[in-house]
Amino acid sequence: MSGFSISSSSGPSASDAARGLLLGLAGVFMFALSIPMTRLAGGSAAAPQLDPVFVAFGRAAVAGLLSLAYLASTSARRPRGDEWRLLAITAGGVVFGWPLLSGLAVRHVDAVHAAVVSGVLPLATAVIAALALRQRPSRGFWACALAGLALVVGFAAWRGAGGLEMADGLLLGAVVCASAGYVSGARLTRTASAPGRPKRGEPPRGAAVPQGGRGGMGLSAEQVICWVLVLSLPITVPVALWTRPMAPVAASAWAGFAYVSLFSMWIGFFAWYRALALGGTLRVSQVQVLQPFLSMLLAVPLLGERLDATTVVFAAAVLAVVWLGKRQPVGQPKEALP
Incomplete structure (x- = not known):
């Protein structure tokens, strides 16, 4: 899991840093359960439960209805101008692409396998951010990116007895979709956190802004995910109703669906963004490296899956490359995007 960037012009206090770290750990834990719970909801190819299409669209529909209530209760301003386009791109990545492709994939590979492959998501x-924002990453950054891809492909080939499976392609596609969605969502929040002098008609940086957001400021990260989900409702609700189960499914499948609807798609984002705001992006985002390991560990008691030494070694190598990649210098773009 990666998120829309939230930056701060000054460092957090000790108490805020501690609260941010705790909330960050809580958010990572919630997201770490996403892959095992998606597998629990959809079942396997041998023992199917809920249709992966229903799980993907249904979870977004539930979270979208909750988001509609949240936006109404906070008098959040409506998006305008180019924000609608960026919201649509974000929805394509995090509402449709990632849930659908990853849900289809875990029907055919176990959650441990999916956790290792998706561990390259932050990198x-x-x-994608470097390409979209015209940044100039160092050679070390690109070396880490290629090493991460090589490790993931190597792991998938090893698990596939020398060849890649269709599920591996779905997982890599899900990673690309989620990455593009996160970058697009981050652009929506940039104006709210960008340093410098305010434009005419905007309040001073750091000044209190009504929740309705009538000024020129960007959307908050919480508002972004809510508007993304609300914008998707005309698609998610009909598809969820159309693909709803007609035969009984296990109670555990419904429990998995409830979890990904409430926590993976909604509450987890709120905890994560609040953590970034309190503790600072650079500090709190480091706990992301724990997520694939937590996913693998949680899949053992929840799904009865097995962990072997080779899988743990591959996971550790992927996370090490991600950790190193995040520390490589990235040059700023020659000219900022509008």
């Missing part, structure tokens, strides 16, 4: 997000 993939950095690559």
Whole structure:
């Protein structure tokens, strides 16, 4: 999991840093359960439960209805201008692409396998951000990116007895979709956190802004994910109703669906963004490296999956490359995007 960037012009206090770290750990834990719970909801190819299409669109529909209530209760301003286009791109990545492709994939590979492959997500997000924002990453950054891809492909080939499976392609596609969605969502929040002099008609940087956001400021990260989900409702609700189960499914499948609807798609984002705001992006985002390991560990008691030494070694190598990649210098773009 990676998120829309939230920056701060000054460092957090000790108490805010501690609260941010705790909330960050809580957010990572919630997201770490996403892959095992998606597998629990959809079942396997041998023992299917809920249709992966229903799980993907249904979870977004539930979270979208909750988001509609949240936006109404906070009098959040409506998006305008180019924000609608960026919201649509974000929705394509995090509402449709990632949930659908990853849900289809975990029907055919176990959650441990999916956790290792998706562990490269933070690095993939950095690559897409560098390209989209015209940044100039160092050679070390690109070396880490290529090493991460090589490790993931190597792991998938090893698990596939020398060849890649269709599920591996779905997982890599899900990673690309999520990365593109996160970068697009981050652009929506940039004006709210960008340093410098305010434009005419905007309040001074750091000044209190009504929740309605009538000024020229960007959307908050919480508002972004809510508007993304609300914008998707005309698609998610009909598809969820159309693909709803007609035969009984296990209670555990419904429990998995409830979890990904409430926590993976909604509450987890709120905890994560609040953590970034309190503790600072650079500090709190480091706990992301724990997510694939937590996913693998949680899949053992929840799904009865097995961990072997080779899988743990591959996971550790992927996370080490991600950790190193995040520390490589990235040059600023020659001219800022509008």
